[in-house]
Amino acid sequence: MQSVAADATTVYGGTSIHGGRGCVDVTTEARLFLWDPAQQRRVFECVPVPGAAAVTSLAVCGGRLVGSAASYSAESDSTLFVFDIAARQVTHTVQLRGPGTPLAGVPEAHGVVHLTTAADG
Numbered sequence: 001m002q003s004v005a006a007d008a009t010t011v012y013g014g015t016s017i018h019g020g021r022g023c024v025d026v027t028t029e030a031r032l033f034l035w036d037p038a039q040q041r042r043v044f045e046c047v048p049v050p051g052a053a054a055v056t057s058l059a060v061c062g063g064r065l066v067g068s069a070a071s072y073s074a075e076s077d078s079t080l081f082v083f084d085i086a087a088r089q090v091t092h093t094v095q096l097r098g099p100g101t102p103l104a105g106v107p108e109a110h111g112v113v114h115l116t117t118a119a120d121g
Contacts, residue, residue: 002030005058005065010043010085011035012065014055030055030069032083048090049079060085061117068115 003014015031030052034044048055052069056078059066065083082092 002054003056003058003067005060007060007085009036009038011037012058012060014048014058014067014069016054018053029053032058032065032067034088044088046088046090048081048083049093052079057115059115059117064091066115066117 001013002016005012011034013033013035015027015033017025017027017030019025029047029050031045032048032055033042033046035041036043048067049069052071054070055067056070057068063085065085067081067083069079069081071078078096080094080096081090083089084091
């Protein structure tokens with residue numbers, strides 16, 4: 001788990017390709033998943049940004065989920081994406097100008113670390 005957000009019915013999670021300190025990486029792309037607490041199960045999963053190594057931040061707003069993804073390459077940009085919750089698909093992406101700044105001691109922290117949305121979306 002790299003990031004998490006929730007609304008009244010669903011928990012949204014973003015993953016990293018890294019399993020943590022001392023773990024072997026077993027996947028090559030970060031994923032977005034939807035968890036239904038009432039059913040106690042994952043109800044949807046996708047790769048929101050092909051090639052991304054982590055979904056670094058998520059925020060829910062008005063039927064949409066806004067997220068950020070990072071590739072961990074100094075030459076690559078971070079990406080913001082908009083996920084339509086009802087349609088269960090990414091509807092927009094925006095490339096940022098740089099990969100972001102890593103936090104000291106946290107190798108997974110490239111890209112946008114925190115997102116929030118305004119009241120008007």
